[in-house]
Amino acid sequence: MMDTKIDGMPFGELMNQAVKLKTHQAKPDRCKFDKYPKFYQNSMFARDEILAARAMPYTERIAAALEFKREANEFYTQGRMLDASLKYEYALSVFKHLTNNDEGWKKKGILDQDITQHEYTPANEEEAVAIKDLFVSVYLNIARTYHKQRDTTTAVQACDSALELDSECDKAMFLRAQIRIAPASAGGVEMEMATKDVSAALKVIKSKLSDLDLASNGGDGDGGGDGDGGGDGGDGAARLELLKRQKEVMRMLKKLRSDKAEQSVKDKEFAGAFHRGELYRPDEEPTKPAGPMVVHGGEGTTG
Numbered sequence: 001m002m003d004t005k006i007d008g009m010p011f012g013e014l015m016n017q018a019v020k021l022k023t024h025q026a027k028p029d030r031c032k033f034d035k036y037p038k039f040y041q042n043s044m045f046a047r048d049e050i051l052a053a054r055a056m057p058y059t060e061r062i063a064a065a066l067e068f069k070r071e072a073n074e075f076y077t078q079g080r081m082l083d084a085s086l087k088y089e090y091a092l093s094v095f096k097h098l099t100n101n102d103e104g105w106k107k108k109g110i111l112d113q114d115i116t117q118h119e120y121t122p123a124n125e126e127e128a129v130a131i132k133d134l135f136v137s138v139y140l141n142i143a144r145t146y147h148k149q150r151d152t153t154t155a156v157q158a159c160d161s162a163l164e165l166d167s168e169c170d171k172a173m174f175l176r177a178q179i180r181i182a183p184a185s186a187g188g189v190e191m192e193m194a195t196k197d198v199s200a201a202l203k204v205i206k207s208k209l210s211d212l213d214l215a216s217n218g219g220d221g222d223g224g225g226d227g228d229g230g231g232d233g234g235d236g237a238a239r240l241e242l243l244k245r246q247k248e249v250m251r252m253l254k255k256l257r258s259d260k261a262e263q264s265v266k267d268k269e270f271a272g273a274f275h276r277g278e279l280y281r282p283d284e285e286p287t288k289p290a291g292p293m294v295v296h297g298g299e300g301t302t303g
Helices: 011-022 028-035 038-044 048-054 058-077 081-093 125-148 152-165 170-181 188-216 233-275
Strands: 096-100 115-119 293-295 298-300
Touching: 038 081, 038 096, 038 125, 038 152, 048 058, 048 081, 058 081, 058 125, 081 096, 081 125, 125 152, 125 170, 152 170, 170 188, 170 233, 188 233
Parallel strands: none
Antiparallel strands: 096 115, 293 298
16 A cells, blocks of 8 residues: 555655644644645645746746646546645645745644745736636635545635635535535535525626626627627627526525425424423323333333
């Protein structure tokens, strides 16, 4: 097992990294680090290819990040979720990562005071948009990979990160809702949170469809379009994609509301069982056991 490799890295080395991440966990000297999502914590363990990419100018750097993402996508389609999650994290860490300023941290552990956060500063709006689009898509894919690995907490954190960059990312809202109600332990709280997410996603999708309709009609509703709301090829494809997502969201919202109503009925029935009065007539004595009964391993008699 120790000879197994994940993305070329020995399994034993991955385990050592996991142990280092756990060192001093929950102690006052690393509370901040422990609050970071796992995919951000992992950026501290950079391989040579990642270090090289971080030193590149923007054009080469974004190309390297996109290549990591492409490789991750291939692993994802192959069902290799751990490999995929690592590659997605590499793509993020090219632009945003942690470093430890203490050269001896691998022996003494990770302390908040030794950690520095690094994030690339875009030189212009074009770079900013490209990096944002990359991060949102990668965060969504990280959420999917961790979800498939049954790490609900990290999957939800990845959706949260996507929404921090794009508050109207209906994909992140919908995905987060799916992730929250997936575990067998999910209950009323998770269903309520999922319902809020799906409702918000539906609202955003309808707004985006409205914007497309307005744009296809020339913006003032009196011409400039062909009147069918289709717009050009790009707008038409975007509209079809939004309509598809809207259908999925509406289906899930309907099911969540149905499940909630069904659970509400069950809760009332269960609660009513405690207010139905006596379970036997007052003039009757409870039936006594016909013979001796065993109490705590010994034999005794009733009466």
